[in-house]
Amino acid sequence: MSTPSESTPPEIPSIKPGELDQDEVWWRDHQVWLQERGYLLRPRYRPDWVPSWLAGKGKYYDYEDGQRLPHGQLIDAMRVADGATVVLKQVLRTEHPYEVAITGFLTSESLKSNPKNHCVPIHEVLQVPEDGNIQILVMPLLRKFYDPRFLTVGEAVEFCRQAFEGLQFIHEHHVAHRDISDLNIMMDPRPLFPQLFHFARPSETQDMRGTARYYTRTRYPVKYYFIDFGLSRKFDPAAGPPRSRPIWGGDRSVPEFHRSLGPCDPFPTDIYYIGNVVRTVLLQEYRGLDFMQPLVDEMVQTEPGKRPTIQEVVSRFELLMGSLSTWRLRSRLATRNENWLIRSIRVIAHAFRTIFYVLIFRPALPKP
Structure with a gap:
């Protein structure tokens, strides 16, 4: 018979609205050390923080310092040396023993200058002084690749071109990502958002005094990046065919994982994974990309051995791009759920934008 202490789970301390949660407390407790290393956290995470809403009106969520972190292992910071906004990621060696090594390899000096490299750059790796299990990756501030939405066929095609090119680069260096999803492909937001945005409220400015304004991808092209190499593995081609046990990532629809948990080829x-991202984020959300359907269908077919390699995907996609006229690339990308009123407004706005971009010689395929 179990005692009450054995059968009752430990109580989790209640958190008042707007207070720091457990993950945020960790960042607050390391704020001084991080500042000594050259990274300044927002006022919310400083030891002397006093919630600003206590002396004002409104709810805590109306205030900049009332915003909790979307993900406890990630936090934004200002790099003291140049004022740049960066993101710090907490990595536990026991949970992801290869993440730092693989990310460092793919973004090493010899590889980071390769134009096909779309792996998130790592500015620095910090070792937490009192805990050898925790490392901090310092990365640029990125944004979800699909926000804001794509406006033209050319913008969507350019995303696919970069995504396929980036995965080709990763595979050519014998690394399988193993966790590609719409959460793990992002973009450099600086061309679109010159004033950036709030890390916890991306639709608002950094001071939360207004809506974050942005440009289109056609006017200011962006670069897309693969992130989160926590489940990735590097294979030695001399050791024979690559094999690894399935591990569930963000996309839990992989057909082969539902049939067997035995070792399989992760490539x-x-x-x-990448085909399913294109299928769910682009083909199922927008009209006008039907020319990609046959290739995507092959990429997501049930039998892994029948899927094309990434080299074949890139080659076939280049042929597809070559078959598209400039005006097809400039054509409006309509969302499948837009009503007649929204459609009318967007058609007119698109016509004026297109005329403007033609006049200022913006290419239909917005390569950065």
């Missing part, structure tokens, strides 16, 4: 699984 065709990456093809499924």
Whole structure:
């Protein structure tokens, strides 16, 4: 018979609205050390922080310092040396023993200058002094690749071109990502958002005094990046065919994982992952991309051995791009759920934008 202490789970301290949660407390407790290393956290995470809403009106969520972190392992900071906004990521060696090494390899000096490299750059790796299990990756501030939405066929095609090119680069260096999803592909937001945005409220300015204003991808092209190499593995081609046990990532629809948990080749699984991103985020959300359907269908087919390699995907996609006229690339990308009123407004806005971009010689395929 179990005692009450054995059967009752420990109580989790209640958190008042707007207070720091457990993950945020960790960042606050390391704020001084991080500042000594050259990274300044927002006022919310400083030891002397006093909530500003206590002396004002409104609810805590109306205030800049009332915003909790979307993900406890990630936090934004200002790099003291140049004022740049960066993101700090907490990595536990026991949970992701290869993440720092693989990310460092893919963004090393010899590889980071390769134009096909779309792996998130790492500015620095910090070792937490009192805990050898925790490392901090310092990365640029990125944004979800699909926000704001794509406006033209050319913008969507350019995303696919970069995504396929980036995965080709990763695979050519014998690394399987193993966790590609719409959460793990992001973009450099600086061309679109010159004043950036609030890390916890991306639709608002950094001071939360207004809506974050942005440009289109056609006017100011962006670069897309793969992030989160926590489940990735690097294979030695001399050791024979790559094999690894399935591990669930953000996309839990992988057909082969539902049939068997035995070791399998992770590279065709990456093809499924990237194909499923294109299928769910682009083909199922927008009209006008039907020319990509046959290629995507092959990438996400049930049998891994029948999927094309990333080299074949890139080659076939280049042929597809070559078949598209400039005006097809400039054509409006309509969302599938827009009503007649929204459609009318967007058609007119698109016509004026297109005329403007033609006059200032912006290419239909917005390469950065």
